[in-house]
Amino acid sequence: MIRSIRLRLLVMISLSILLLWGATFGFTWWRTSRDINLVYDAELKLVAELLAVATEHELEELDLEDYQINLSESGYDFPLLLQVWSDDNKLVIQGPGTPDNVLTSSALDGYSDSEFDGEGWRVYTLNIPEYNYRIHVARGHAVSEALVSSFVQDVVKPLLIVLPLSGMLWFIIQQGFRPLRSVSRLIGERDYDYLHPVTAEHIPEEVADLVDELNALLTRLKVSIERNNRFTADVAHELRTPIAGMLVQMQSSVTGRTDEEREKGLAQINKGLNHLNHVVNQLLILASIEPEKIRMQFEVFDLVSVAEEVMSDISPMALTKQVEMELIADDRIELNGNREMLAIMLSNLVTNAMKFTPGGNKISVFIKNHYKGVELAVEDSGPGIPDDKKKWVFERLNRLPGETESGSGLGLSIVKEICELHQGIITLQDRKDEHGLIVNLFLPHLRQS
Ligand SMILES: Nc1ncnc2c1ncn2[C@@H]1O[C@H](COP(=O)(O)OP(=O)(O)OP(=O)(O)O)[C@@H](O)[C@H]1O
Ligand SMILES: [Mg+2]
Incomplete structure (x- = not known):
């Protein structure tokens, strides 16, 4: 050959x-x-x-x-x-x-x-x-x-006379391959930090598809590298502060003179470790959101039962905080998507609602089926989010200034990524009747592949 x-x-x-x-x-x-x-x-x-x-x-x-x-x-x-x-x-x-x-x-x-x-x-x-x-x-x-x-x-x-043409033929073929060589050269110039699409002039039709596919791959690679870089930066940023805090607490609990001082130090370390554990969990979820892989695991499942599971997981917190939870939905609403990811999304939204709703109040989850998709809303009685911050809170690590509730600021960015993976739309809006936030989601019915 x-x-x-x-x-x-x-x-x-x-x-x-x-x-x-x-x-x-x-x-x-x-x-x-x-x-x-x-x-x-x-x-x-x-x-x-x-x-x-x-x-x-x-x-x-x-x-x-x-x-x-x-x-x-x-x-x-x-x-x-x-x-x-x-x-x-x-x-x-x-x-x-x-x-x-x-x-x-x-x-x-x-x-x-x-x-x-x-x-x-x-x-x-x-x-x-x-x-x-x-x-x-x-x-x-x-x-x-x-x-x-x-x-x-x-x-x-x-x-x-045609025979000597074979020599010319070699020359003609060489010429024909010139554009391919220039595309190869352009690809050769690509590197880890230089992944721009290949845009050679006069790309022959025969290799245009190949170049298109290659460009799509370069774009995916770029997104993936950026995602990894962002993830590494987030990890470094999110872990450094609590670890530094815990080291100080450790020092004070070791050198503390009274039992009370030492216990206080240990309690702080415990709190710090819990926070660290939460941050690591959120980071791991972020890292696991790989669009290609997740789309491969789409299935048709009942979204109402997922909401029930999520709410039952959060019920101990609701009990402690004395916050009532209600789910308003039909018996069964089917959706094509990644069940595990949508559970994570719902869990983050309900946890937020729970976290920011003062005790004695109520949070509601609505799920409604439509011809084109499923409408989902999580409503709480918390302080809400100012209009100018309604988009901003979806960025990684962003938390409202002066936020006193614990958290890493990663929850809503996880929610946004999962929503986008399902081609959904998410918006935040203020409650009309009283203070509080409504997170509205529309998840279209995707065709099974
Ligand atoms: N239901 C809500 N009511 C009021 N403010 C909210 C609500 N949900 C989110 N926020 C604000 O948006 C910020 C970002 O939310 P997000 O869920 O991303 O992070 P977090 O809850 O602080 O941390 P994590 O979700 O990682 O535990 C929150 O810190 C809070 O300031
Ligand atoms: Mg959150």
């Missing part, structure tokens, strides 16, 4: 030329020899018939009992062999250069092929029954073959 496309093209084109050449040669040979033989055969017949007329004429004039002429002795020069035999097997007329023995064993009228003097001959036989004479006219096969050969050569010779 030839790995170079250039070489493969050259070999294939050259072989095709040779094949074409061979076919032209063969066909021309066959067709020319057929036509030339037809003409030569016609000539043999014509000469035989002329000879018959001449012989009949001679016979009427002379008594040819003892008549015998050898035309070569009379100075004739003729490319055909001629014989006129009498019925008593006497060679009456003999053409120039014609042998004495009979030209063909066939005594019937018509064409036959015979061999003598080590050569092949085409013979035409004509009987003249009225006078009891038989005429043979013959021509050597070699004559027609020589003519066919010279004719075919004349036809085929110009095709020989």
Whole structure:
């Protein structure tokens, strides 16, 4: 198997030329020899018939009992062999250069092929029954073959010019591959920190699809690298502060003079570790959101049962805080998506609502099915979010200034990413009846792939 496309093209084109050449040669040979033989055969017949007329004429004039002429002795020069035999097997007329023995064993009228003097001959036989004479006219096969050969050569010779074209072909193919080389060079320039799409001028149609796919890959790679970079930065940022705080607390609990001081220090460390644990969990969720992989795990499931599970997980917190939770939805609402991710999304929204709702109040989750998708709303009685911060809170690590509730500021960015993965829309709005926030989501019914 030839790995170079250039070489493969050259070999294939050259072989095709040779094949074409061979076919032209063969066909021309066959067709020319057929036509030339037809003409030569016609000539043999014509000469035989002329000879018959001449012989009949001679016979009427002379008594040819003892008549015998050898035309070569009379100075004739003729490319055909001629014989006129009498019925008593006497060679009456003999053409120039014609042998004495009979030209063909066939005594019937018509064409036959015979061999003598080590050569092949085409013979035409004509009987003249009225006078009891038989005429043979013959021509050597070699004559027609020589003519066919010279004719075919004349036809085929110009095709020989095509052969040096193979060299040119190499040059043409080289030229044809130039755009590919320039695309390769551009790809070669790409690096970890330089992943811009390849935009070469005059990209040939044949490689345009390849370049498009490559550009799509570069874009995906860029997004993925940016995501990783952001993740690493978030990890460093989010872990550094609590770890530094805990180190200080550790110091004070070790050096603390009273039990009370040491216990206070340990309690702080415990709080810090819990926070750290939460941050790490949120970071791990963020890291696990890989669009391609998650889309592969889409399934049709009941969103209401997911909401019930999430709310039941949060119920201990609701009990502690004395916050009532209600779910207003039909029995079963099906959605095509990633069940695990949507559970994480709902959990973050309900946890936020719970976290920011003062004790003694209520939070509600509404799920409604529509023709085009599912509408989901989480409503709380907390302080709400100012309008100018309603988009801002979705960015990673953003928390409202002066936020006293614990958290890493990653929850809503996780919610946004999961929502986008399901081609959904998320908006925040203030409650009309009282203070509080409503998180509205619309998740379209996606077709199963
Ligand atoms: N229901 C809400 N009511 C009022 N403010 C909210 C509400 N939800 C979010 N916020 C504000 O938006 C910020 C970002 O929310 P987000 O869920 O991203 O982070 P978090 O809850 O602070 O931390 P995490 O979710 O990672 O535990 C919150 O810190 C809070 O200031
Ligand atoms: Mg949150």
